[in-house]
Amino acid sequence: MRIIVSGGGTGGHIYxxxxxxxxxxxxxxxxxxRFVGTTHGLEKDxxxxxxxxxxxxxxxxxxxxxxxxxFRSVYKLFTGLHDAKKLLDTYRPHLVIGTGGYVCGPxxxxxxxKGIPTCVQEQNALPGVTNKILSHFVKKIFLGYREADKxxxxxxxxxxxxxxxxxxxxxxxxxxxxxxxxxxxxxxxxLIAGGSLxxxxxxxxxxxxxxxxxxxxxxxxxxxxxxxxxxxxxxQIAESGGFKSNIHVSPYLYDMPMALAAADLAVFRAGAIxxxxxxxKGIPSILVPFPFxxxxxxxxxxxxxxxxxxAQVILDRELTGDKLQEKVERLLxxxxxxxxMKQAAARAGRPEAAMEIAKQATALINNRET
Numbered sequence: 001m002r003i004i005v006s007g008g009g010t011g012g013h014i015y016x017x018x019x020x021x022x023x024x025x026x027x028x029x030x031x032x033x034r035f036v037g038t039t040h041g042l043e044k045d046x047x048x049x050x051x052x053x054x055x056x057x058x059x060x061x062x063x064x065x066x067x068x069x070x071f072r073s074v075y076k077l078f079t080g081l082h083d084a085k086k087l088l089d090t091y092r093p094h095l096v097i098g099t100g101g102y103v104c105g106p107x108x109x110x111x112x113x114k115g116i117p118t119c120v121q122e123q124n125a126l127p128g129v130t131n132k133i134l135s136h137f138v139k140k141i142f143l144g145y146r147e148a149d150k151x152x153x154x155x156x157x158x159x160x161x162x163x164x165x166x167x168x169x170x171x172x173x174x175x176x177x178x179x180x181x182x183x184x185x186x187x188x189x190x191l192i193a194g195g196s197l198x199x200x201x202x203x204x205x206x207x208x209x210x211x212x213x214x215x216x217x218x219x220x221x222x223x224x225x226x227x228x229x230x231x232x233x234x235x236q237i238a239e240s241g242g243f244k245s246n247i248h249v250s251p252y253l254y255d256m257p258m259a260l261a262a263a264d265l266a267v268f269r270a271g272a273i274x275x276x277x278x279x280x281k282g283i284p285s286i287l288v289p290f291p292f293x294x295x296x297x298x299x300x301x302x303x304x305x306x307x308x309x310x311a312q313v314i315l316d317r318e319l320t321g322d323k324l325q326e327k328v329e330r331l332l333x334x335x336x337x338x339x340x341m342k343q344a345a346a347r348a349g350r351p352e353a354a355m356e357i358a359k360q361a362t363a364l365i366n367n368r369e370t
Contacts, residue, residue, distance in 0.1 A: 008037035013101040014037075014046050017035070019354050020361070023358040027359065031362075119141065122144060126296070132152060135156045136153075136155060140360065140364065177262035181262055191267070198225050199290070205321045207237075268285055268288070281349070289313070
């Protein structure tokens, strides 16, 4: 069983691809899986680190406005198609899976034209352009959100699976997580993170929140500021007189699965995979969508969870310390509301998504349905 997986640019496309590949290997240890990406995406580092071979094609995305760069993108598209054809002719895969990003366009499209079984996985409630185009050619689209269904007009079969998440997310327990971070078992834990690089707007609002929660005996905070923001945040804490021991601030949480296991409430951005991990663990959340995400897709993700009762949304431009404090205090005070959000998050979670995708994707090889 020879499989090509293509998706890249950002972690939001690469991590789902790696999770799907790992799950296929569990089902089919003999499977030969190769990745296709570009040399200027994160995949050039993340994929080899995960132990998979990767080939590179020369292609770049199109900007949303017409410019001189558009002509370069057209040229790169043809070089990408040429590179993709060589790879497909060399490896002769039985299956090609795309997880988004412009790099997967040439590979998945040509594979479909050659009659090779193809499918794509769409992480967001508002789909990306590449996957919308590919929907006219692939066999199946695996949807991270039901709300994405209406945006795909192609002939592909659309299957709602949820987004694939790492095994470690479900394997960590609350008790080992609390011990790991030296947290109090009797206090509610608020997890605050603005992504791997942090988020200035969230940090600014969180500072006021944490200053007010410092020393409380009913709540504790686990906050990752982002590496670039940590020193300035620590200086701000020191200048304010310091926080008590129930406020835990670090530049980065290297074991996010463990942090999630400790959380009773999360303050997060609204990236698709982060939300999939939150809901798989049944964690209620206050979401602050990244305002510069492509086509504002993070707000679509956040609103989808809000509609299910699993999250509350504060737009980045409206985020203040007072507003965040108000929402957090209400949830701390009203256990029933927090519990209802937790239940809604658990209902929205799809911890089995990776296995479902792996089974249905590999079934395409023999034209079988699962």
